[in-house]
Amino acid sequence: MKTHVKALVVGGGAVGTGIAYHLAKAGWDTMLIERDELTSGSTWHAAGLLPLFNMSYATTHIHKYSVDFYKSLEAETGLNAGFSVCGNLRMAQTDARMDEYMLYSSVAETAGVYHEFLTPAQIKDRWPLVRTDDLKGALFHPQDGYINPADVTQAMAKGARQHGATIERKIQVDGYQWTGSEWIVSCTRMVEKGGNLVPSDDKFEIRAEHVVTATGNHAQRTARLLGIKIPAIPVEHQYIVTEPDPALQKWRAAGNPEHPVLRDADAKWYVREERGGWILGPYERNAPARFLYDVPESFRADLFQLDLERIEEEYMSMIHRIPTSEEVGLKDDFNGPICYTPDGNPLVGPAPGLRNMWLAEGFSFGITAAGGTGYYLAQLMTQGEAEIDMASLDPKRYGAWMTTEYAARKNEECYEHVFILHHPDEEREACRPLRTAPAYDRQIALGAQMGQVNGWERPNYYGPLDAPADFDHNSRSFRRGAWWQYAEAEAKAVRETCGIIDASAFTKHLVRGPGATAFLDHFTCNKLPKVGRINLTYALTEAGTTRTEYTIVRLKDDEYYLISAGAWTDYDADYLKKAIEDFRAEGGDYVDCHDITTQWGVYALAGPNARAILNEIVKDANPDTVLSNKRFPWLSYRDIELGMCPVRAIRVAYTGELGWELHYPVEFGRYLWDLLMKAGEKHGLKPVGARAQNWLRMEKSYRAFGTxxxxxxxxxxxxxxxxxxxxxxxxxxxxxxxxxxxxxxxxLLIDGPSDTDPWGKEALLKDGEKVGRLTSGGWSVAFGKQIGMGYVPPELAEVGTKLKVKIQLKEWDAVVTEDSPYDPTNAVIRKDG
Incomplete structure (x- = not known):
């Protein structure tokens, strides 16, 4: 057996073999090790569905690659992967579900995923066993279906061997040690004993330049061995297999095609044919998380006891949708662990704090994602970046604040939400509130309706305190939700009077030391600011793409305050610290770096009256001029005092109005909020949420990281x-x-529908052909129409170019406008006083 390889993949399920295949195909000397047999984890009891449907741009690409790749495996390996290309029919009982499918249609179009819409009559005509009288329609993917998980795994394993990979079974990893240039992986040979798999006395080491963990249900053990946190915890998933259905058998005997995988999303289940009967897979409420800390040694290809009472509602709804299934009995049942993460997306990418350690964990749709994950992760590892942005799947999107209890409860919620409507404005409630800024209670009292980012509660908008009893703040929509009118009023307040935004979730780092200037100068692409000034700049990947956006405030010659997106704290921290390590290894001077996000809160004050409000409370011998352009110019910072609160004030506004970001020691947060609100009473100060802020930043063409x-x-x-x-x-x-x-x-400014704004997922068209996609979308109070940002070919980027945006399956006029269409000369933001 080899003891030294370029890449070691730990885990022999579908995901692990997919990764081994693509690393070997890329030319890396690759070994895969599995503690039991290939497919002995969740792979063996997976239903094998291959749904192309996904609202995530990155995940849609991963799923699409898998579906195409699996169809090619037999020609390459000679092994039939058991792919039944029967299609995937997503049915809708409500108009809201059809709205969801229309939004997904745009995501699918941007990724090149073929799909059709069917009416209830068309469904009934094609598949008469399906009841359609209460359906609104369906979305149909004719190119996917389901696959045999064991067969596709073995086919990928054979392909990996053909490309030079080695696969070893019955090997358990007991430890990882990084030497500075490679990993030493401590292993134990596992043996059968009394029906159990137990460690033998055969212990050895494997050395690898890179390690990928794809350990599925064992992710918590992997996390402990690596000394990190991995929020991948399994949840019970049940599915049942019926006896043969005579009506189905008759249908097939007559030469009719196999039914597509049926998904009644509003009933929370999928159904597919299985040897003349049906498989029902529900996503019910109250499915518990399992293996929060470890998988028992005795648990191999095992299952949990079935809980039929828990899925009774879904079972009855299957009978409603397929009436002939009422008379058939149950043939088999499965209740096994399927890994989840708090947002349902897998964890794919570099492990936090570690070199050359890669995670591929938390796959709730592992069969669908296995091929694509292998393809794009191999690109990340061998080329430095993938051809698509994989940041949304990065393991570091969850910070060190996350606990096992949090992950378990959020994963249970995520399981329950698989088929619940995924509104773009949805906010899930489990484990909230958790991280709160100092003025949280004050904001709730003012009607704040909270969202969360990176665990932080932040106002999305402020609803009416005198709302009628039947007003539902939690109502969501694929069109304009109940919140829209309040966000519009907040956006107008920023443009006309003044708004205050709690931006405490911003990521903040302090970088200082004799090497700080040289490090940051090479780390970022813009000039560094002078002392007392700020600059917007970007850290790039080695591939030249954008890795992080920073506002850099220069406090002293060798001391800098870095501000970046609140959703990406650990993601940014990891990149910064590793870059500093590289800088020092190459002979650079000492650099000190601290994540101080939780030490500083932030209020953004923005609007024509911002200076007047601050003048009410600023303490200075000459208060009328301390905030003037001469003493406090745009893109500068000053340490000032607001009442009894010391403030690091930064003259910048993400909304494009006259304004300041007021960074304060976090313990002063409630005091400063009260002070500002009182001073702002006579100046029309209004609390403003994130949704209005997002609209306003698009009027200034301010790009956002992650979009x-x-x-x-x-x-x-x-x-x-x-x-x-x-x-x-x-x-x-x-x-x-x-x-x-x-x-x-x-x-782009868009003449769209009267009740819907773009969400930033829509396709951009020219002469009926897709030419680009929106990355952000919303409403412009300055122009009284929809607004969006996105990417198009360079020849279509000229101001005045006329395009179409696809919203609700219709094409709407859009025109490329100048950058910063609101106040393009920045006269407003530079206003003196």
Whole structure:
């Protein structure tokens, strides 16, 4: 057996073998080890469904690759993967569900996923066993279906061997040690004893430059061995198999095709044919998380006891949808562990704090994702970046604040929500409130309706305190929700008087030391600011794409305050600290870096009256001029006092209005909120939530990380030339230049439907052909119409170019507008006083 490889994959389920296949195909010397037999984890009892449907752009690409890849395996390996391309029919009982499918249609179109819409009559005509009288319609994917999990895993394993990979079974990993250049993986040979799998005395080491963990239900053990947190915890998933249905047998005997995988999303189940009968897989309430800390040694290819009472409602609804199933008995049942994460997306990418350690954990749809995960993760590992932005799946999107209890409860909620309507404005309630800023109670008292980002509660909008009893703040919609009118009023207040936004969730890092300036100068692409000034800048990947957006405040010659997106605290921290390690290893001076996110709160004050409000309370010998352009110019910072609160004030506003970000020591948060609200009473100060802020930043064409900015586009492609200093050397510079301009970020004004705004998932069309996609969308109070940002080919990025945006299956006029259509000269934001 080999004892030294380029890449070691730990875990022999579908995901692990998919990764081993693609790493070996990429030319890396690869070994896969499995503690039991291939497919002995969740793979063996998976239903094998291959749904292309997904609201995530990255996950849709992963699923699409898998579906296409599996169809090619037999030709390559000679093994039939058991792919039944019967299609996938997603039925809708409500108009809201059809709205969901229409939004998904745009996501699918941007990713090149073929789909059709069917009427109830068309469904009944094709599949007469299906009851359709209470359906609104359906979304149909004719190109997917289901596959045999064991067969596809073995086919990928054979393909991996054909490309040079080694696969070893009955090997358990007991420890990982990083030497600075490779991993030493401590292993034990496992043996059968009394029907159990137990460790033998045969212990040995495998050395690997890179390690990938794809350990499925054993993710918590993996986390302990690595000394990190992995929020992948299994939840029970039940499905039942019926006896043969005579009506179905008759249908097939007459030469009719196999039914597609049927999904009655509003009834929370999937059904497919199985040897003349049916398989029912429900996603019911109260399915418990299992193996919160470890998988018992005795648990192998085992199952839990079935709980039929828990799925009675879903079972009865299957009989309603397929009436002939009422007379058939139950043939078999399965209740096994399926891993979940709090948001339902897997954890794919570099492990936090570790070098050359890669995670591929938390797959609730592992069979669907296995091939695509292997493909894109192999790109990340062998090329530095994937061709799509994988940040939304990065393991570091969950911070060190996350606990086992949090992950378990959120994973249970995620399981329950598989078929619950996925509104773009949805906010799930489990484990909330958890992380709260100081003025949380004050904001709730003012009608704040909270969302959460990275565990932080933050106002989405402020609803009416005198709302009627039947007003539902929790109502969601794929059109304009109940919140829309209040967000519009907040956006108008920022443009007309003044708004206050709690931005305490911002990520904040302090970087200082004798090497800080040299490090940051190479780490970011813009000029560094002078002392007392700020700059917007970007850290690039080695591929030249955008890794992180920073506002850098220079406090002293060798001390910098870095502000970045609140959703990405650990993601940014990990990249910063590893980059500093590289800088020091290359001979750079000492650099100190601290995550101080929870030490500083932030209130953003923005609007024409912002200066007047601060003048009410600022303490200075000459209060009328302390906030003037001469003493406090745009893009500068000052340490000031607001009453009894010391404040690091930054003259910048994400809304594009006259304004300041007021960074305060967190313990002063309630005091400062009360002070500002009182001072703002006579100046029309209004509390403002994140949704209005998002609309306002689009009027200024301010790009946002995770939407316009990501690892699939360079800063130049994002249209950020003014923040790129080509006179200096910086990380990723040559790769950015070599990439050129493949697409360009633009702002569009849209004449859309009267009751719906774009969500940033829609396709952009020219002469009926897809030419790009929106990355953000919303409503513009300045222009009285919809607004969006997105990417198009460079030749279509000229101001005045007329395009179409696809919303609710219709094409709506859109025109490329100038960057920063609201106040393009920044006269408002620079206003003196």
């Amino acid at each position: 316009e900015l990501g690892r699939d586009a360079t800063p130049a492609e994002a249209g950020l030339d003014r923040f790129i200093d080509l006179s200096k050397e910086f990380r990723g510079k040559q790769a950015m230049l070599d990439t050129g301009i493949r697409a360009k970020c633009v702002t």
